Amino acid sequence: MSLLSVHDLAVARGGMRAVEGVSFTLDAGQALILRGPNGIGKTTLLRCLAGLQPPVAGRIQMAPDSAAYAAHADGLKSTLTVAENLAFWARIFDRADIAPALAAMNLQGLRDRAAATLSAGQKRRLGLARLLVTGRAVWLLDEPTISLDAASAALFADVVRSHLAQGGVTVIATHIDLSLPQAQVIDLTEYRANPGAPSARPAGFNEAFA
Numbered sequence: 473m474s475l476l477s478v479h480d481l482a483v484a485r486g487g488m489r490a491v492e493g494v495s496f497t498l499d500a501g502q503a504l505i506l507r508g509p510n511g512i513g514k515t516t517l518l519r520c521l522a523g524l525q526p527p528v529a530g531r532i533q534m535a536p537d538s539a540a541y542a543a544h545a546d547g548l549k550s551t552l553t554v555a556e557n558l559a560f561w562a563r564i565f566d567r568a569d570i571a572p573a574l575a576a577m578n579l580q581g582l583r584d585r586a587a588a589t590l591s592a593g594q595k596r597r598l599g600l601a602r603l604l605v606t607g608r609a610v611w612l613l614d615e616p617t618i619s620l621d622a623a624s625a626a627l628f629a630d631v632v633r634s635h636l637a638q639g640g641v642t643v644i645a646t647h648i649d650l651s652l653p654q655a656q657v658i659d660l661t662e663y664r665a666n667p668g669a670p671s672a673r674p675a676g677f678n679e680a681f682a
């Protein structure tokens with residue numbers, strides 16, 4: 473069954489079309505890796521998939537409320553502890569148990585530390601652990617292993633493989649090899665937009681709120 477289907481998508485940022493003509497389909501258990509140089513449009517494409525901005529053209533088909541987006545920012549509440557941060561998100565997504573998320577990202581020993589006092593890699597581990605309390609099937613991940621050491625990156629790759637094994641899907645912008653078996657790969661360089669193409673920014677669109 474297809475959980476995410478994208479047809480002939482074009483996306484723009486800052487009034488400029490970034491990439492166009494992107495199509496792919498992800499069935500349960502499948503992963504897509506987005507590659508391409510800095511500035512090509514990986515984040516912009518993920519933002520469109522996450523519903524944070526509208527595409528310029530094309531179609532995105534996904535069940536409502538099925539996506540979880542892990543952006544560059546970790547989105548943590550700095551005065552809350554690790555456990556409180558996860559419990560906050562668990563409540564938002566109507567989940568009770570944060571223990572599996574703490575264990576999966578090796579956060580048990582940090583559970584009572586305020587997020588503000590964590591190292592960059594520890595914050596990233598907590599940011600990624602949030603995915604596990606969403607219960608969402610479609611994970612949209614923007615360079616998830618930034619700041620992670622090799623062991624933590626391997627831990628996160630295990631988390632992603634387990635998500636896929638349970639029938640989830642993921643789209644990951646990454647420059648490193650996460651060793652996901654049979655992942656599709658799209659290099660966005662091949663989809664770089666024609667500089668003359670209209671960005672078609674919708675009327676009333678305001679970047680500050682996108």
Ligand SMILES: Nc1ncnc2c1ncn2[C@@H]1O[C@H](COP(=O)(O)OP(=O)(O)OP(=O)(O)O)[C@@H](O)[C@H]1O
Pocket residue numbers: 485486487490508509510511512513514515516517679
């Ligand atoms: N907030 C912004 N306002 C205006 N333009 C932006 C903004 N953020 C990114 N851009 C531009 O949009 C284009 C696509 O950027 P995007 O962040 O999607 O690229 P990327 O492939 O994710 O890059 P990276 O590998 O560096 O993360 C780039 O030309 C970039 O300069």
